[in-house]
Amino acid sequence: MKSPVQFYFDFSSPYGYLAAMKIDELAAKYGRDVEWHPVLLGVIFKITACLPLTQVPMKGKYSEHDFARTARFHDIPFVMPTVFPISSQHAARAVLWVANTKGRDRSVAFAKALYRAFFVDQINISGAEQVIEIGRQFGLDAAALEQGIATAEVKDQLKMEIDDAIKAGVFGSPFVIVDGEPFWGFDRFDQIEATLKNGKI
Amino acid sequence: MKSPVQFYFDFSSPYGYLAAMKIDELAAKYGRDVEWHPVLLGVIFKITACLPLTQVPMKGKYSEHDFARTARFHDIPFVMPTVFPISSQHAARAVLWVANTKGRDRSVAFAKALYRAFFVDQINISGAEQVIEIGRQFGLDAAALEQGIATAEVKDQLKMEIDDAIKAGVFGSPFVIVDGEPFWGFDRFDQIEATLKNGKI
Numbered sequence: 437m438k439s440p441v442q443f444y445f446d447f448s449s450p451y452g453y454l455a456a457m458k459i460d461e462l463a464a465k466y467g468r469d470v471e472w473h474p475v476l477l478g479v480i481f482k483i484t485a486c487l488p489l490t491q492v493p494m495k496g497k498y499s500e501h502d503f504a505r506t507a508r509f510h511d512i513p514f515v516m517p518t519v520f521p522i523s524s525q526h527a528a529r530a531v532l533w534v535a536n537t538k539g540r541d542r543s544v545a546f547a548k549a550l551y552r553a554f555f556v557d558q559i560n561i562s563g564a565e566q567v568i569e570i571g572r573q574f575g576l577d578a579a580a581l582e583q584g585i586a587t588a589e590v591k592d593q594l595k596m597e598i599d600d601a602i603k604a605g606v607f608g609s610p611f612v613i614v615d616g617e618p619f620w621g622f623d624r625f626d627q628i629e630a631t632l633k634n635g636k637i
Numbered sequence: 638m639k640s641p642v643q644f645y646f647d648f649s650s651p652y653g654y655l656a657a658m659k660i661d662e663l664a665a666k667y668g669r670d671v672e673w674h675p676v677l678l679g680v681i682f683k684i685t686a687c688l689p690l691t692q693v694p695m696k697g698k699y700s701e702h703d704f705a706r707t708a709r710f711h712d713i714p715f716v717m718p719t720v721f722p723i724s725s726q727h728a729a730r731a732v733l734w735v736a737n738t739k740g741r742d743r744s745v746a747f748a749k750a751l752y753r754a755f756f757v758d759q760i761n762i763s764g765a766e767q768v769i770e771i772g773r774q775f776g777l778d779a780a781a782l783e784q785g786i787a788t789a790e791v792k793d794q795l796k797m798e799i800d801d802a803i804k805a806g807v808f809g810s811p812f813v814i815v816d817g818e819p820f821w822g823f824d825r826f827d828q829i830e831a832t833l834k835n836g837k838i
Contacts (some may be wrong), residue, residue, distance in 0.1 A: 484694050493685050494808035498819060509828050509838050607695035618699060623824035627710050637710050 440469040441632075442613040444606045445547075446477040447524035448488075450503040450514070451622040453555045455610035456548060457512050462625060466632035472544050474528035474594070475601045477609055484607050488521045506622065513556045522554070522562035525594065526585055530567045532593050533584035534576065549574050641670040642833075643814040645807045646748075647678040648725035649689075651704040651715070652823040654756045656811035657749060658713050663826060667833035673745050675729035675795070676802045678810055685808050689722045707823065714757045723755070723763035726795065727786060731768045733794050734785035735777065750775050 441463045445452035456472075463470045481487070489499040500516055507514030527550045535543035553559040553570050561567055564585060572578040584590060601611075605618055612619045614631050630637050642664045646653035657673075664671045682688070690700040701717055708715030728751045736744035754760040754771050762768055765786060773779040785791060802812075806819055813820045815832050831838050 480695075484696060486693065486696075492687065494681075494803075494806065495685060495687075495821075498806060498808070498821060501819070502821070502825075505828065505838050509831065602695075605695065605699060607699070618702070620696075620699060620703070621824070623822070624703075626827075627706065630710065637706050 438466075438468050439615060440471045441628075442473065442604070443470050444473045444475050444601050444609060444611040444613075446475055446609040447527040447547075447550060447554060447561060448521040449477065449609035450516075450555065451506070452609035453551045454503075454507060454510060454512055454514070455612070455622045455625070456551050458510070458622075458625065459610075459612070460544070462629060463632070466629075468632065470544075472531070472540075472547055473597055473601060474524075474531050474547065475598050475606060475609065476523075476525055476528060476594070478523065479598050480602060480607055483602065486607075490520060513552075515556055515558055517554055517558060517560065519560050519562070522560060524562065526564040526567045527561050529585040529590045529594050530571060530581060532597070533581065533587075533590050534571075536590070536593075537580075537584065538576075546571065546574055546576070639667075639669050640816060641672045642829075643674065643805070644671050645674045645676050645802050645810060645812040645814075647676055647810040648728040648748075648751060648755060648762060649722040650678065650810035651717075651756065652707070653810035654752045655708060655711060655713055655715070656813070656823045656826070657752050659711070659823075659826065660811075660813070661745070663830060664833070667830075669833065671745075673732070673741075673748055674798055674802060675725075675732050675748070676799050676807060676810065677724075677726055677729060677795070679724065680799050681803060681808055684803065687808075691721060714753075716757055716759055718755055718759060718761065720761045720763070723761060725763065727765040727768045728762050730786040730791045730795050731772060731782060733798070734782065734788075734791050735772075737791070737794075738781075738785065739777075747772065747775055747777070 443459050445456055460470050490496045504514055531543050531547045534546045550561055550570055554561045568578050568582050571581040608620045610622055612628055617631055619628050627637055644660050646657055661671050691697040705715055732744055732748045735747045751762055751771055755762045760767055769779050769783050772782040809821045811823055813829055818832055820829050828838055
């Protein structure tokens with residue numbers, strides 16, 4: 437089995453959402469699994485001194501236009517959230533807790549459910565209560581999830597995941613690493629596919 | 638005749654260079670001319686508070702890797718300049734002067750020659766003297782070019798071009814506008830093509 441594709445994303449990232457809807461299918465086409473890594477851009481942006489796209493003068497309005505257009509171009513449902521950006525640490529912790537307790541497949545499916553809640557169903561997933569409610573609808577034990585995401589263990593795990601991501605050079609969302617080769621942005625999926633197919637560009 | 642595609646670029650922009658090597662061919666495929674607009678990102682970045690990509694922590698190293706990889710992916714010759722970024726006002730003024738005195742086609746061909754000098758032949762085109770020398774090799778009257786780019790008329794023309802670009806929403810390079818629809822980045826050429834083909838996405 438070839439080594440898995442490493443996929444880094446923030447739940448508040450529109451291009452991260454678009455990538456999340458496509459990455460498993462793309463990797464599977466070339467016989468690869470995907471390891472999903474939730475990160476917090478808020479932490480990473482302290483290093484890069486970057487702002488969320490929508491808060492950059494001139495870029496902000498264009499970006500919202502481009503999120504929706506890019507989603508249409510790739511036939512992915514998308515509704516711009518009315519509250520944006522949001523803090524995504526509860527969602528990120530929840531995904532780690534589900535990976536720890538229910539395994540990777542359930543965790544990835546739950547990550548997709550959280551992303552769809554935010555970028556399709558207009559649910560603000562910044563609060564623990566919304567994340568837990570989405571977990572309940574997803575079939576998780578709401579009380580166990582609530583406890584789980586509040587543990588020091590899961591909080592520390594997310595911090596370590598982010599540290600590891602930064603060490604691997606991750607500075608944005610989506611960020612994909614294929615056999616050590618880094619790709620930033622949903623608009624690098626063509627180059628990711630060429631790398632998966634041919635081993636290099 | 639359909640209205641021309643508006644193409645904005647900075648001579649110090651690697652993705653602008655890649656776009657410059659492809660935009661005429663892409664537009665021509667759909668029966669469109671291209672209007673080339675040199676701009677100075679240094680002026681625009683004062684509004685957006687952005688840094689050149691290579692100066693952003695973490696992004697810098699990745700960006701240089703991505704410039705070269707993206708060039709290979711699209712079969713475009715590319716050598717990362719040793720001095721980067723550069724100030725590009727002399728090159729931009731020269732292109733405007735050639736457009737004024739020799740017409741649009743010569744101006745576009747000269748812009749491509751300047752871009753190739755910087756991103757293929759490792760010539761630092763920041764100084765007036767290098768721009769004039771490239772002009773001489775291109776077949777221009779070097780003395781006339783030297784005089785031309787030093788006139789208040791051409792300097793004011795570049796300022797007005799940049800003002801107009803900012804009013805049109807241009808905040809990066811390359812930036813392309815098709816019938817009012819804005820696209821930022823060489824990686825939007827797939828969406829530009831779809832728009833040229835179908836009128837919208």
